[in-house]
Amino acid sequence: MRCPNCxxxxxxxxxGNLFFCRECFxxxxxxGDKFIIKLYDQEGRIxxxxxxx
Ligand SMILES: [Zn+2]
Numbered sequence: 001m002r003c004p005n006c007x008x009x010x011x012x013x014x015x016g017n018l019f020f021c022r023e024c025f026x027x028x029x030x031x032g033d034k035f036i037i038k039l040y041d042q043e044g045r046i047x048x049x050x051x052x053x
Contacts, residue, residue, distance in 0.1 A: 026039045
C-alpha cells in the first residue's frame with residue numbers, strides 16, 4: 001500500500017490494520033474504506049490526526 005499522506009511506498013505493517021510510514025513518520029489505520037492518519041512530532045507526540053476517505 002501507499003501512504004495516503006505522502007504517497008510513499010515505504011510503509012510497513014505494524015498490526016492487523018495498522019501501518020507506519022517511514023517517510024513522513026505517520027501511523028495509518030485502515031478502517032473500512034477510510035484511513036485515519038496520525039502524524040507524530042520528534043518527541044513522539046501526536047501532531048495531527050487526519051481522516052482520508
Ligand atoms: Zn508518508
